Amino acid sequence: MSNTIELHHQDSGPREGVPLVVLHGLFGSADNWRSHVKQWQERRRVITVDLRNHGRSPHAPGMDYATMADDVLALLDRLDVPRCDLLGHSMGGKVAISVARLAPERLASLIVADIAPIAYGHDHDSVFTAMRRVEEGEPTSRKQADALMAEAVETPAVRMFLATNLVRDDDGVMRWRVGLDEIDDAYEDVAAAPAGEGAYHGPTLVLRGAHSDYVSDERLSDLKDVLPEAEIETLDAGHWLHAEVPEAFQQAVNAFLERRSS
Template sequence: MREPVQLSLTTRGAGAPLLLLHGLYGSGGNLNRFTRRFAADYRVLTPDLRNHGRSPHRPGMDYPALAADVEALLDREGVERVAVLGHSMGGKVAMTLALTRPRRVAAVVAADIAPVAYRHEHATVIAALQRVDVAGAASRREVDAALAAEITSPAVRQFLLTNLVPAAGGGYQWRIPLQLLAEAVPDIQGFPDLAGTYDGPALFLYGTASDYFDPVRHRDAAAGYFPAAEFEALEGAGHWLHAEQPEAFAAAVERFLARTYPAR
C-alpha cells in the first residue's frame, strides 16, 4: 500500500464539510467561484489532487490511491463525514471514496463522469504539451501558438495553460509532471472493479452536449454502484459544464444538497 500524499488544501466557510475535487490537468483553484459560493453555507475543502496544483508529485494515480490521499486529508482536517463533489477525474475519485469508505461520505455529486472506462485521447494531449519548448518560450502567447496545431480548441488550450508557470532561470515550465501523467493515463481513463455499492444520496450531473456521460449507456453503470442515484442534465453544456453554465451548475448542486445534506 502506497503512502498517501499530503495534499495542498484551501478551506473556506464554516458548517457541515463539503469537499470539491477538480479534474485532470486542473487544480483546486479552478473551482474558486464554487468554493466562495458554497462557503456561505458550508465549510468547503478544495484540495489539489496529487500531481496537480501545489500538491506533491508521486507515481501511481489509480483511483484507490487518489481516494486514500483524500481520506488522509479528511483525517488531518478532523472531518469524519463529508459530502463530495467531483468533476471528471475528481468525480471518479469521489465515487471511489464513497464505494470504499462509505461511512466517510454523506452524499456524492459526480459532474459529467460515470464509473466506467473511457478512451479519450489524453495521451495525445500530454504528448503535445511535452513537445513544446516551454523553457525557451518568451511568452505564454508563444506557447499557446505552438500548441494550436495539435490542440485546436482555444478554451482547452487556455485551461491547459493554467499549468504553465515562470521558471526560475527564465522561460516557463509545466507545474504538472507530464511524464507521471502520461504513465497514469490508463488508470485515469479507467475505473477500478470495486465490490459493493454506495446506498447514500448521489447525483450524476451531466451536459447534454458532452461525450463523457451518455444517459442511456452510462445510467445503468452509475445506478449499479449507486442505487439511489439521481440524474440531471444541463441542456447544451459540454464536459466543462461548471465553467460553461456556472449558475445552472451551482443551483443544481445546491438543490440536491439542500435535500440530502443540509448545511446546518
C-alpha cells in the same frame, strides 16, 4: 495508506456543519473552482483539493484510484473531518466514487460531475502532444506557449484551460506545474474504472452535460449499478459543465444539498 501524499488544499467558510470537499478533473486544480467557492463559502465550509501531480500538490508515481482515494481520506483525517459532502468532476469524480465505495461511512452525500464509473478510451493524446511541445519549446510567454499548443490542440478553450498549469521558472521559461511524466506514465490507471467493489447506496447527484458523451444514455445502466440512488440531472453544457453553465451548476448542487439536509 503508506503510499499517500500530503495533498495541498484550500479551506474556507464557516466551520460548523458538514463540509463540501471538491475534487478537480485531469489537468485541473483547486484554483479552477474559485468562483464557485466564493458562493459556497458564504453558507458552508468548502475544502478544494489539488490531487496528486496536480496544482500545488506533490508529484508522485501511481495514480490508480485506490491510491488517490487514500490520499483524500488521509487529508480528511488530517483535517479532522469525519464526514463530508464529496463533489468530483471527471477524473475527480472517479476518485470521489472510489472514496464512496471504499469508505462510505465518510460521506454524507456524493456529487459526480459528468463521468461514469467505467473505463474510458485514450482521448487525451492531443493534449499530451500539446503539453510536450511546450515542454520542448521552452516558451517565455503565454502567447508563445499557446502557439506551441495550437499545433496539436485546435480549441482555444482547451488551450486556455491547460495554460492554467503554466508557471514561470527562475529563468523566465514557462513550465508545467503538473507532474506530466507521472500522469503520462499512469494514464492507463486514469482511464480505468473507479476503485472498490459493489454499489454506493448513499444520497447521490450525477450532473451530466447534454453535449458531452461521458455520461451518455447508453452508460446509465452502468452508472446505476454502482450508484443506484443517483438523481441524474442534465445541464445544457459539454463536459466542463461547471465552467460552461456555472449558475445552473451552482443551483443544481445547492438544491441537492439543501434537500439532503432538510
